[in-house]
Amino acid sequence: MTSATPFLTAIVEADLALMTENLKKLVSAGHPILHAAADHLFGAGGKRLRPAVVLLASRATMPDQNLTAYHRSLAEITEMIHTASLVHDDVLDESEVRRGIATVHSSFGNRVAVLAGDFLFAQSSWYLANLNNLEVVKLLSRVIMDLAEGEILQGLNRFDIISIDAYLEKTYYKTASLIANSAKSAALLSGAPEPVAQDLYNYGRNLGLAFQIIDDIFDFTASAEVLGKPVGSDLKSGNLTAPVLFALEDYPQLEKFILREFAQEGDLEQTLSLVKNSRGLQRARDLAVHFAHTAVENLAQLPASVSRQALINLTEHVINRSS
């Protein structure tokens, strides 16, 4: 197996491989209609960032013990929730491709996509309840609401020139909430005291913000091939992210292209070009680095361990990855 996640420890690689196999089985069990979708969803070489954080946070908060079935289940649940939200996002955005492969909704139709997403959300709620920890149930239920909230905010704010704070709020709902709350949940399942759980929450929140900001930079800088979707897709759909929001301070004339929703020939191309010439990309990157560094600081109270080091390495990987 070639490693898709070279920043991880070998042991977490093995955990992740087990998790992926398990997820495919869980989702496709008895349902031919979902079987194809499950292979598609969990075989697509996703980054598996969320379960990696859960598994590492689990190990880092109980260094000398084995993972419990609850920890492994939590890792699966986070990937289920994430995948469910991707499948429904693709319906919402009418995306044709994600990670370079056709989306569930374009391959199997809206019907299967809505159904597969509902089934994954439902299954995640069910596995969640069976973790037998009411606090964890609350944390992850809140995440599912946050994801819906994030989509709604994103829909409401299309082509709105929002503040960086509003951008970060949207980004928390969309991406950081799941990572923060699942890292905290992993600590709670390890029996860690509240301040440690809170450190893991903060780590996850800051890592998640850094991760999403870097993703938002890729919308401007990566090739369509690497992105697996057209360059500037987010921008074109009116999802304004850090690079363009910062670029507006250098080039106020961007506002007119945005407010007319790139309706005139060349608007989108000019905007992409101005953003690249501005300090927007660098300032966005600086912001991501700031959150990544803060995430490392959040781990200061954890005892040194291979897993804690892997969590630190993960912040660097998130910043320095090329896709």
Next chain:
Amino acid sequence: MTSATPFLTAIVEADLALMTENLKKLVSAGHPILHAAADHLFGAGGKRLRPAVVLLASRATMPDQNLTAYHRSLAEITEMIHTASLVHDDVLDESEVRRGIATVHSSFGNRVAVLAGDFLFAQSSWYLANLNNLEVVKLLSRVIMDLAEGEILQGLNRFDIISIDAYLEKTYYKTASLIANSAKSAALLSGAPEPVAQDLYNYGRNLGLAFQIIDDIFDFTASAEVLGKPVGSDLKSGNLTAPVLFALEDYPQLEKFILREFAQEGDLEQTLSLVKNSRGLQRARDLAVHFAHTAVENLAQLPASVSRQALINLTEHVINRSS
């Protein structure tokens, strides 16, 4: 206010009115995009069968006490889950109307419909976790899975001539599971002992099956005006229900129309007419009456009370309603 639910006690009428107002507020709070959908969803004169069962089961299992905030929240949760599943079903089925008014997906588009359904499911999970009762969380999470399972089964079995047992299994997932598990949950929140909770589960299961069978009869017998959708909609979409499954025993020639999916001119009309001439409708009704009677028997161990009597009246209403 004219009563949409004449079989209920005045006190539960008041509870339901409060619930409906509360639901509209909860769903639309802060979200213009959902505000219109919320009015649409909860103002449409739905039957509110599920929260009525919860409120009555709550009162019947603690006759001399006031409803707690948890009981009221459970009633809201059941209506949220039910409404979420309707909104997504309408996307799946591409329905244009429900209860005689335009569906969310036809009024506001797929985007809002998927989002509104996700938000309602998410919100129900969140309120569920806040009931602070792990057993109730498990019961209702199972329901959300059952609903997804029911939709999948219904999709897989389109135009399949299934047994009555398979029909009842599908009906349990689609309709009875929510009523059964929420009635049981109401009893658990009242602190009722396990056998009483199980009686309420059985009551809800049997009431739910009776309710859905009668609904399935309406697909053949009611006017389009009363149905709020074209006559024979389920049949046409390949969702084979009790009346046609029983009718097949009288008229085996129905099989050919079904297997060719009503592709030839007049197939659907001939099928509707043969079902009406067969014993199918009466046998389906007998089956519904059987489940309604069993539901009444399930209440035998409950102490006599106004609410217990209202639960009994509800079984008669479910059988004798005209829409």
